[in-house]
Amino acid sequence: MPRPSTPLLSPGRIRSVALAIIDRDGLDGLSMRKLAAELGVQAASLYGHVRTKDQLLNDIASTVLSAVDVSGFEVDWREGLIRCARSYRAALLTHPNIVPFLAYGPAGRDESLQRLDLLHGALVDAGWSRREATMIAAGLMYIVFGAALSSFSSGFSSDPADYVDRYPHLDRAHLLPGVARELDRDSFELALAAFVRGL
Amino acid sequence: MPRPSTPLLSPGRIRSVALAIIDRDGLDGLSMRKLAAELGVQAASLYGHVRTKDQLLNDIASTVLSAVDVSGFEVDWREGLIRCARSYRAALLTHPNIVPFLAYGPAGRDESLQRLDLLHGALVDAGWSRREATMIAAGLMYIVFGAALSSFSSGFSSDPADYVDRYPHLDRAHLLPGVARELDRDSFELALAAFVRGL
DNA sequence: CGACTAACCGAACAGTGTTAGGTTAACTCA
DNA sequence: TGAGTTAACCTAACACTGTTCGGTTAGTCG
Secondary structure (H helix, E strand, C coil), X not given: CXXXXXCCCCHHHHHHHXXXXXXXXXXXXXXXXXXXXXXXXXXXXXXXXXXXXXXXXXXXXXXXXXXXXXXXXXXXXXXXXXXXXXXXXXXXXXXXXXXXHHCCCCCCCHHHHHHHHHHHHHHHHCCCCHHHHHHHHHHHHHHHHHHHXXXXXXXXXXXXXXXXXXXXXXXXXXXXXXXXXXXXXXXXXXXXXXXXXXX | CCCCCCCCCCHHHHHHHHHHHHHHHCHHHCCHHHXXXXXXXXXXXXXXXXXXXXXXXXXXXXHHHCCCCCCHHHCCHHXXXXXXXXXXXXXXXXXXXXXXXXXXXXXXXXXXXXXXHHHHHHHHHCCCCHHHHHHHHXXXXXXXXXXXXXXXXXXXXXXXXXXXXXXXXXXXXHHCHHHHHHHHHHHHHHHHHHHHHCC
């Protein structure tokens, strides 16, 4: 079936279906063939709209991270940090399966750097030295990414019973999905508050 | 060539060569065939000593993380936290290319949980509630993993010139490998100190 | 000496990302 | 209106990947 009357594919549609697959089947669950099938198309056709799978993942990551809010700095730098961290975490939490991909480094993601640049500038404007600003921004990212990665809910909530016997101090209650999610949030808020207060 | 007089393979040798490949070529640079070739053997032979590649990576991760020091809690819980975090980061820094694998969650790694359990117990002994202990341990992991992941040195130090023009606040100096490494350390120490102080 | 196991190999399977070359619809312009 | 170009899809293939199956033989035990 050659060129259809109305195009079946577009970068946007590809990205959104790919993200849906990642959300449903995990990061390893996304393959170009599966993505193509879900779009009603053959795998090779994707390469007319997407340069490479890695680039596609980077684009998806960028759109996911576009929900990060860096507007709070106009009020107060502390408020800006907290709001930025919270919205960052919220964005990652909406699509947790893409987080492992981000772990490979912000190599080609332009918007991440742009955001980092803005955050850095705001801190400098607030009176911090360039070096301090860099370190503070880095520390904030540590907490955000650390929280997104080593979370209790996604980490090891598969079969609580296995853990209880061998790790006496890890309460089984911690591993119940509902509690785990709440615990993740509270741990994040604790770390964030301690960090910002300690500056 | 069938069964040789002295075995060519052993789990330990497989692990150490695999880790060397990961250090040299990155996580994606490790394939079972390449690993086998480097061991002077065919890929299929590995499966007599290793259940699966994922298991192999988990074993490697465990040996890397066995360098984590949780002995400081006998002195003081603050000292214990700091020493644990530092040694954890040091271990990850020795083999940075395996960090992205750890990002997939501590699913099957027994020793990680054992360590977490010990840390948790020590905090409870020091007077924290179970819930607080969990949150503190989690926060510590946030900083450690966040620092290992979103580091300046491994993140984007490939071609500094590209960044300078587009991100005015990110000083080029930050991207020089030597400075970046030092900046990573200082950022980590800042975040760690702020966190522990803020508790 | 015979049976058995342990350690390796060759070949294959199903799957991966990606590319080359072909086919045809839709658009552009004389 | 008709020719030429481009855009969007296809089939087929390449070089990989992790993993398994069925052999072949060296070492070991009874």
